[in-house]
Amino acid sequence: MDQFFRKYGIAQVTIPLPFRLNHIHCYLTRQNDQDWTIIDTGLHRQETLDTWKKAFTQYGLKERDIKKIIVTHYHPDHFGYAGELQRETTADVLMGKKAYQLGKKNWTKENQKQSGQFYCQAGMEEKTVKELVEHDGGFFSMVRPFPEVTHFLQEGQQIQIGELTFRALHTPGHEEGHFCFYQPDEKLLISGDHLLKKITPNISYLGLGDDNPLGTYLSSLEKLGELEINWVLPGHGPIFSDARERIDEIIQHHKERIIETYETIKREMTAFQISKLLFQRELTIHEERFALGETISHLAYLLAKGEIKKTPDSQGVWHYTRS
Ligand SMILES: [Zn+2]
Secondary structure (H helix, E strand, O other), rough: OOHHHHHHEEEEEEEEOOOOOOEEEEEEEEEOOOOOEEEEEOOHHHHHHHHHHHHHHHOOOOOOEEEEEEOOOOOHHOOOOHHHHHHHHHOOOOOOOOHHHHHHHHOOOHHHHHHHHHHHOOOOHHHHHHHHHHHHHHHHHHHHOOOOOOOOOOOOEEEEOOOOOEEEEEOOOOOOOOEEEEOOOOEEEEEOOOOOOOOOOOOOOOOOOOOOOHHHHHHHHHHHHOOOOOOOEEOOOOEEEHHHHHHHHHHHHHHHHHHHHHHHOOOEHHHHHHHHHHHOOOOOOHHHHHHHHHHHHHHHHHHHHOOOEEEEOOOOOOOEOOO
């Protein structure tokens, strides 16, 4: 990774996360000694503060040298510390407008209540719903304060990152307001969570935002497939160079998963029942949310294609059948 700092002024800063996915890669980039940009921030908690402090010392900058904070999308590991970091640095914050709107909405009491209803409609048992809603609430302090976004990112916008000018690419799917950053001369892609090497980015629908995120994600991936890419600098996992191959792998994975989802619906079933059959392993409550969200995004894709139907029962719980 040091080669990227020597060549382009782009350093990777890895921050621990308290999940099975135990880290996020953020980027600390130097335009000049008094002008640095950070991409993604970690959760707002002590380990994150400590890691950034260490990185600032290592690269010899002061907090006031940070002039821009760019957030690829609103998920807590990327967005969480942006607000506090902005307070400390007075930096500009740049992110997608939709991402910001969804982020501000996501961690509120109001949305927590709506999520609870959504989990019930998906057929989750009351006990799990309660646990999950409480778990949702556990994120509130790790994403606050919210940043003041000074610039909303626009598709195609030129942005100075390190010593290079990148192009902002709107890549919805993993999250509706997600942005990647592409550098056409060096063929670098800062991919956020849109394209990862070892993990398939989670594509969830849990009642907020785009109601066919998988369809949107697959289109965004195709769009990325048209670019020549030498290096992908991702939000999680290793830096890699075989972007085209990885894009094809992920598309193939979802095609298989769509078929599997369809084949699981042998009778009338709820989303939660389908999810339990698709994910037959022990899940933490955090992973339970991902599994359900991922299942529903595949169901939503099949619904949009007219392959399946969804009917609510008298309690408002949805039941899925093949068309
Ligand atoms: Zn992430």
